[in-house]
Amino acid sequence: MGAASDPFGRSPALSPSPPSSQTLSRKTVSRRIPASTIRRLSHYLRSLEDIEVEGRETVSSEELADRGQTTAAQVRKDLSHFGSFGKRGLGYRVDELRGRLRQILGVDRLWKVALIGAGRIGSALFDYPAFASRGYECVAIVDADPTKVGAQWGVLRIRHPDELETLIGGLGIELIILAVPAQAAQQIADRAVGVGIKGILNFAPIRLKVPAHVAVEDVNLVMQLEALSFAITQRGGV
Amino acid sequence: MGAASDPFGRSPALSPSPPSSQTLSRKTVSRRIPASTIRRLSHYLRSLEDIEVEGRETVSSEELADRGQTTAAQVRKDLSHFGSFGKRGLGYRVDELRGRLRQILGVDRLWKVALIGAGRIGSALFDYPAFASRGYECVAIVDADPTKVGAQWGVLRIRHPDELETLIGGLGIELIILAVPAQAAQQIADRAVGVGIKGILNFAPIRLKVPAHVAVEDVNLVMQLEALSFAITQRGGV
DNA sequence: TTGTGTGAATCCCTTCACAGCG
DNA sequence: CGCTGTGAAGGGATTCACACAA
Numbered sequence: 001m002g003a004a005s006d007p008f009g010r011s012p013a014l015s016p017s018p019p020s021s022q023t024l025s026r027k028t029v030s031r032r033i034p035a036s037t038i039r040r041l042s043h044y045l046r047s048l049e050d051i052e053v054e055g056r057e058t059v060s061s062e063e064l065a066d067r068g069q070t071t072a073a074q075v076r077k078d079l080s081h082f083g084s085f086g087k088r089g090l091g092y093r094v095d096e097l098r099g100r101l102r103q104i105l106g107v108d109r110l111w112k113v114a115l116i117g118a119g120r121i122g123s124a125l126f127d128y129p130a131f132a133s134r135g136y137e138c139v140a141i142v143d144a145d146p147t148k149v150g151a152q153w154g155v156l157r158i159r160h161p162d163e164l165e166t167l168i169g170g171l172g173i174e175l176i177i178l179a180v181p182a183q184a185a186q187q188i189a190d191r192a193v194g195v196g197i198k199g200i201l202n203f204a205p206i207r208l209k210v211p212a213h214v215a216v217e218d219v220n221l222v223m224q225l226e227a228l229s230f231a232i233t234q235r236g237g238v
Numbered sequence: 239m240g241a242a243s244d245p246f247g248r249s250p251a252l253s254p255s256p257p258s259s260q261t262l263s264r265k266t267v268s269r270r271i272p273a274s275t276i277r278r279l280s281h282y283l284r285s286l287e288d289i290e291v292e293g294r295e296t297v298s299s300e301e302l303a304d305r306g307q308t309t310a311a312q313v314r315k316d317l318s319h320f321g322s323f324g325k326r327g328l329g330y331r332v333d334e335l336r337g338r339l340r341q342i343l344g345v346d347r348l349w350k351v352a353l354i355g356a357g358r359i360g361s362a363l364f365d366y367p368a369f370a371s372r373g374y375e376c377v378a379i380v381d382a383d384p385t386k387v388g389a390q391w392g393v394l395r396i397r398h399p400d401e402l403e404t405l406i407g408g409l410g411i412e413l414i415i416l417a418v419p420a421q422a423a424q425q426i427a428d429r430a431v432g433v434g435i436k437g438i439l440n441f442a443p444i445r446l447k448v449p450a451h452v453a454v455e456d457v458n459l460v461m462q463l464e465a466l467s468f469a470i471t472q473r474g475g476v
Numbered sequence: 477t478t479g480t481g482t483g484a485a486t487c488c489c490t491t492c493a494c495a496g497c498g
Numbered sequence: 499c500g501c502t503g504t505g506a507a508g509g510g511a512t513t514c515a516c517a518c519a520a
Contacts, residue, residue, distance in 0.1 A: 034489060038468050042461040046443060060501065069445045072501090073491060080503060088497045089500045105464045106471030124362035130443070130460050175466060199466035201459070205284060205368070207307045215469035217462040221439070222368050223280040224455040226343045228413060228437035230276050231453035233344030272511060298479065310479085311513055318481060326519040327478045478520085485514070492507070498500090 037078045041101055043068045044075065048098040060091040111136045112172055116188055117179035118143035118151075118158050121203055125177055126153055136175070140167045144184070164188070165195045179203045275316045279339055281306040282313065286336040298329040349374045350410055354426055355417035356381035356389075356396050359441055363415055364391055374413070378405045382422070402426070403433045417441045 047067040051059055061075040068075070079085055085100050086092040102108040113136050115122050125131070126138055141158045143149060151158045159167060167173065176192050178185055178200055185204035192200070199215040202208055205223075208216050285305040289297055299313040306313075317323055323338050324330045340346040351374050353360050363369070364376055379396045381387060389396045397405060405411065414430050416423055416438055423442035430438070437453040440446055443461075446454055 032488090033472075035465070036489075038465050039461055041468075042458070042464045043445075045464075062501085067445075071491075073493095074489095076502060077490075077504080084503065086502050088502045090498070091501070104468065106467035107464060111463075111467060120362040120366070124358040125459075128358070128459075131463065134460055134463065136463055174470065175463070198470045201462060201466060207281075207305075213473065215466045215473075217466050219457070219459065219462060220280070221363075221366075221457065222372055223277055224439060224457060225349075225369065225372065225374055225413070226280045226283075226345060227273070227276050228439060228453045228455050229344035229349060230279075230342065232412065232436045234271075235451065235453075270510090274511075300479085309513070311515095312511095314479090314481060315512075322481065324480050326480045328520065329479065480517105480519080482517090483515095485512105487512075488510090490507105490509080493505095495502105495504090497502080 033081050037081060038105070040068060040070060040074070040078050041105060044078075045098065045101040045105065045107075048094055048101065052094050052098065057094055058091040059094055059097070061086070064092075107134045109135060111175055112139045113137060113175045113177060114140040114142065114164075114167060114171075114173045114192075115177050115179065116142045116161075116164070116192075117177075117203075118145070118148050118153070119179060122177070122179040123153075125179065138177075139171050139173060142167070144180075161188070164191055168192060168195045168197060173197070175199045175201065177201045177203070178208075182206050271319050275319060276343070278306060278308060278312070278316050279343060282316075283336065283339040283343065283345075286332055286339065290332050290336065295332055296329040297332055297335070299324070302330075345372045347373060349413055350377045351375060351413045351415060352378040352380065352402075352405060352409075352411045352430075353415050353417065354380045354399075354402070354430075355415075355419075355441075356383070356386050356391070357417060360415070360417040361391075363417065376415075377409050377411060380405065382418075399426070402429055406430060406433045406435060411435070413437045413439065415439045415441070416446075420444050 044064055047064055048059070050067075051063075061072040061079075064075045065072045076086075079097075082100070082104050085097050099108070113131070115126055115138050118126075118141055122141070122143070126141065131138070138156070141153055141156050142161055142164055143158050144161050148158050149160045168176075174197065176188075176197055176199075178188060180188060182204045185202065185206055186208060189200060189202075189208045189210060193210050193214055197214065199217075200208065200210070201217050201219065203219050205220055207218070210216055282302055285302055286297070288305075289301075299310040299317075302313045303310045314324075317335075320338070320342055323335050337346070351369070353364055353376050356364075356379055360379070360381070364379065369376070376394070379391055379394050380399055380402055381396050382399050386396050387398045406414075412435065414426075414435055414437075416426060418426060420442045423440065423444055424446060427438060427440075427446045427448060431448050431452055435452065438446065438448070438455070440454055440456050443458055445456070448454055
């Protein structure tokens with residue numbers, strides 16, 4: 001199974017396998033990081049960017065907590081997994097913490113992404129500004145529909161699935177966004193894994209089977225809608 | 239804060255407020271259901287539909303577990319929150335369990351949904367077959383862009399945000415899909431809450447502030463991409 | 477005998493509370 | 499004095515193990 005992701009609800013924690021030496025100058029990242037911590041780090045990063053725009057230079061764990069619907073203790077505990085970034089009595093330097101979080105989350109570099117599936121979802125995601133702003137760059141588009149193959153999207157031309165391996169290998173693609181029908185998803189994933197893909201953002205409503213070194217994040221909007229209708233239904237009596 | 243959702247990482251459990259009498263003939267649903275249980279129920283439902291297509295009449299907790307990347311004990315525990323649906327020595331009747339799950343998740347009826355924001359994401363979601371198959375029907379589209387207002391999408395015409403309250407009230411809309419820019423999201427949410435909306439599927443990367451009786455589910459693709467790059471980055475040493 | 481339903485045990489995440497540094 | 503960093507406590511969710519029903 002994929003390392004990241006909650007294929008749904010499982011995965012209590014991500015294990016950053018080898019503590020390994022690394023750019024991050026911190027206390028040998030403690031073995032197991034809760035998946036929820038990572039999600040929160042992502043929010044802290046966003047908050048820090050907002051705060052930076054507001055011109056502030058330091059933040060307290062409490063303010064970060066308020067903006068993220070957590071507690072100050074949780075913020076500190078989350079950060080403590082990776083080191084000590086704050087100054088007692090003062091708080092955190094906004095720009096410094098932002099940089100640290102970018103390192104930790106791995107968004108201090110460019111990621112080459114392939115978009116597999118140029119349907120409705122695919123087209124919404126292609127060139128999605130939020131992705132680009134975090135260094136995720138779509139460098140290939142693949143679709144099986146013969147009427148789409150060859151079409152020009154921005155600077156890219158839609159490729160035939162036969163070219164999948166060539167594209168991934170040739171362009172140094174590490175992540176794929178899988179936005180194909182459920183029946184096709186596993187097969188595409190297998191092929192991508194075969195040529196060394198490292199992570200999959202999966203929109204197909206199935207749990208992909210991939211080796212442990214491949215990370216998978218599932219996007220399941222129906223599930224989320226069902227979580228809403230459950231909450232609403234339970235609440236009211238019927 | 240909204241009842242459902244994990245504005246990110248928090249919300250360990252959803253509380254089905256009043257145990258209340260209800261259609262479901264089960265042992266007065268035990269006070270607190272883990273959010274992860276609900277996510278899994280959603281998967282079980284999907285698996286059951288697949289199994290039904292395959293023509294099987296019963297399933298064991300073990301098979302359900304295999305298809306959903308959980309354990310048999312977890313499946314039984316999840317279901318036990320709502321009653322005893324299986325037969326010892328046999329398993330679960332596929333059609334019966336499917337019906338129960340549909341009741342529990344609240345998808346045994348139609349939900350009227352408004353799509354707020356007719357941009358890339360909105361257009362990908364409009365008429366999304368997976369939504370319709372679960373009884374979520376889009377009955378209104380709203381967008382602030384003057385060049386879009388009035389445009390015809392299928393049987394619907396895009397409406398001006400001024401009409402938001404009228405539409406929600408007049409059409410009996412209970413859920414909104416919020417696919418507008420971050421700056422506009424809170425304001426729209428407030429207005430929708432003001433006219434009695436019950437749930438929000440939120441694509442804006444902010445934590446909406448809503449009263450406790452309103453459910454919110456956040457969709458945050460950047461966060462998921464960051465979870466991938468974190469997992470990948472940690473794994474390899476750099 | 478098979479596979480469910482469930483208390484008990486375990487594990488992990490969050491919260492608490494405070495020592496300690498700036 | 500203020501606010502971080504963190505061991506310890508607490509609370510939930512998952513896993514275990516088995517009694518029991520079909």
